[in-house]
Amino acid sequence: PSAGSVSIFVPLEHAVLAREVTSFDRTKMFARYSLVGALASAVGALAAALPEFITPFGLMQLTAIKLMFVLYAVVGVVGGLFYARIPPRPVSHADVKPAALGPSRAIVLKLAALFSLDAFAGGFVVQSLLALWLFSRFHLSLAEAGVFFFWTGVLSAFSFPVAAWLSKRVGLINTMVFTHIPSSLALGLAAFAPTLPLALALLLVRAALSQMDVPTRSSYVMAVVSEAERAAAASFTSVPRSLAAAVSPALAGALFAASFRAWPLLICASLKITYDLLLLWQFRHLKPPEEG
Template sequence: MTATWIKPTTYVFAARALRDFADAFIAILLPVYLLGLGFSPLQVGVVATASLFGSALLTIGVGLIGVRLDLRSLLLVAAGWMAASGVAMSVANDYLPLLAIAFVGTMNPSAGSVSVFVPLEHAVLARDTPDRERTSTFARYSLAGALAGALGGLAAATPDVITSLGLEQLSAIKLMFALYAALGLLGGLLYARIPPRPATHELERPAPLGPSRSIVIRLAALFSLDAFAGGFAVQSLLALWLFERFDLSLSQAGVFFFGTGVLSAISFPVAARLSRRIGLINTMVFTHIPSSVALALAALAPSLPLVLALLLVRAALSQMDVPTRSSYVMAVVTEAERAAAASFTSVPRSLAAAASPALAGALFAASYRAWPFLICAALKITYDLLLLVQFRHLKPPEET
């Protein structure tokens, strides 16, 4: 039986941590694996696009059936699918099977919040959290994932350790895919501890979008622009850029992405505290714009130390909108619409993010390696300004 003194949100935090740990090392190892198999940067970008587009379709499915099924049941199915994805990837070598696995599986080249798990977890957290604690809860949720993701970045160096013992690099990376599968199963065990929704509580049953439809559609459109921009700089492509431009090793990349993960983690509780002073929308916008400027400068910087310093600045700021954005969406819709709103805002994000990695891969292949990051920065700044103009007057309950 579930321990009554442990909140359901605790199991969600722990499952998110396992998943982000896995996503972080996969995001770094995937381009290395594909390049090691002889594929081009363009093909790497296409795999990233297929993965994100597949995630969008899975999230659409969740949005369609989530109003009828228990959130815990859907999370258990997703965890099983994650395990199957890792096993399939560990045995595939040819491009078309790998592309198909990326499309139908759960592997996340962005090492972030573009995932079928996210709207389900958001709905569970919002259901079990009072308004006054909502932003702090989402900050702790993001903090758990970011700290685990930082450790996952370090874990990306594991194949280097294994190869020093005599195993080939590609075989070592396959073992990491198997670890990804095992972490999916462990996440499923945690989701199983979440109490099921009582059948008698009709008011807690999710509902399709209704009174909040206009708000959610406008937010989804803006979030799509943000996600499309972010697709030009997903972590797999950023790692690929560092590998190709500066010849970073897996160990060096692992240490660097550990640092970015730690900075992102620190930023989440800071974002929650800042939002109480200046509001959720202002926190999202006024931390996001400087991070985009740092990315643009990094794309043009001439030396590796300066590039890494600017990317660390970006990491310290770029994710502060994650818990605040999640909290804001849950705040401005009715309780019954939360699952649908989380899904509806996640699906366009996933679809938009899926389009840009292939474009970035094409730019890489044409030797325009800085352009994806410059495009990303420009589009993200546009998104921030539009968000500020359209939603600065729509306050969540705790700000009114």
């Protein structure tokens, strides 16, 4: 999805989904929500190889790539139709009306700043830039890249239920931090990998660990604010993330152009480890209700 659609829909979805489950089921629910989205993204990555497969049938590669943009737009329209078919929820007197940030403002501001640092770091290694690095360093083909990113998406997807299981045993913050740090180390090591198989192996390790903070992060934000503040908190932590993630790809592109091709990976890994340590330091004592 585009950054704009994420900024609009995701905060509302998070607030609505958190309202429908108990505290003990909240992380599991976010894991299932993230699992579906990640599997869909994995299929999309695999579909990126379609132009290379259909050009032998007489279609020019540029035309095939343009058709992929048309397909992207069609899928977006279909997604909008699915949203339109969601039935409205009956209004109850017990419902809590959404409100602006109040008692939780300081917590949300800190989380938004940390999540923005994480998103800024991630922007140095967005999928397109990582593919470019693999193309330039190891001459990976478009079809091979599509298959590789499909499997990274699958690994990420099935890490979400594992994250929900792990969070019940070690807590949300610990799950976020102690899965994220090894994934960043794997990314940093991949920058120095001398062969393609080793680089891909390290990146697969990263894929299996790096997204385990996604359902746990969403669950934590919904847990540490009041129910009335959930929509505002989700928006306030999501929008700065989108803005921060929009800045770093340009910086990474400049590094690529200057032939510093490993630097984006190293910068991403370093900043993400910094984020993890700051998150642990700031929030290790603020427990969600189910961990109290």
